[in-house]
Amino acid sequence: MTLPELSKKLQQIDFCMMTTYGGKTLSTRPMSNNGEVEYDGDSWFFSYEDTRKIDDLKGNPGLSLTFTAPPSLLGKPGIFIAVEGNAQLIRDRQEFEARWTEGLDRWFPQKFNTPGLVLIKAHALKIQYWDGDEHDVIAV
Template identity: 30%
Template sequence: MATDLSETDKTAAEVQDRIWELMDKINFAMFTTWDGQRQRSRPLAARPERARHAIYFLVDESGHKNDELERFPFVSLAFADNPGHKYVVVSGRAELSNDRQKIKDLWTGFDKAWWDSPEDPAIRLITVTPEDGELWDSPGRAVAAAKMLAAAVTNGRPDMGDNAKVGI
């Protein structure tokens, strides 16, 4: 993806920082795969680790997404903070593994909704190595509404905050 900073005053590094910050804050992503004929999306709990340049997901050993990743490892992740009008889309390569230590490291109480413990042999790890990202970062609902109203009155285009594409 080519860098496009035309709708922001941030540098590419600042946009990258903000993308990682929002992924960490939002926590859930619509994880989109390709099955050879169509895209398939599902919500998954994301565990981004910028220091490792990776986004991790704990998943079950069964499921269509695992087979899809074997054939088509390029995925898209969409993070949405609707009340804050903040959105991030990241694409990259995904790899399915049975890294038991990393699964234990990532385990939280939330995961008990799906598995009894990190030792459950059905848990698998998806590691996404992001290649590029896009950010839509509005100043918030109240400010966005005011800007849209002002634009409607003046027949102008509202400045809805930052939109930028970068490699990450």
């Protein structure tokens, strides 16, 4: 599978699980996946600054993302995707505006003007997938 083929599959998955490392423990939480964006190895997530995930990423930018899609109507297993990467924390309002989609209003009612807003850029270093027929690592 190529990165563009994987991007098409990721556009159909609404949420992923993000795991961060807090020094002594791992912490995992669901994050909204923006399916409107063509995946190029970078995932983008909005968050509030005063959260555990941001504290974790300040101490260690390493993270993992896991995505799953349900089986097809014909019984073929869904796809499982595991991304290992590093995060960059962005606090630039222009970047907020460029990455904003209306569905985010649910969590951030003042949109990109929300106080304490931060953007997480998760850059993939390694991507693995399993889809029932094949599994592999995609070079990023």
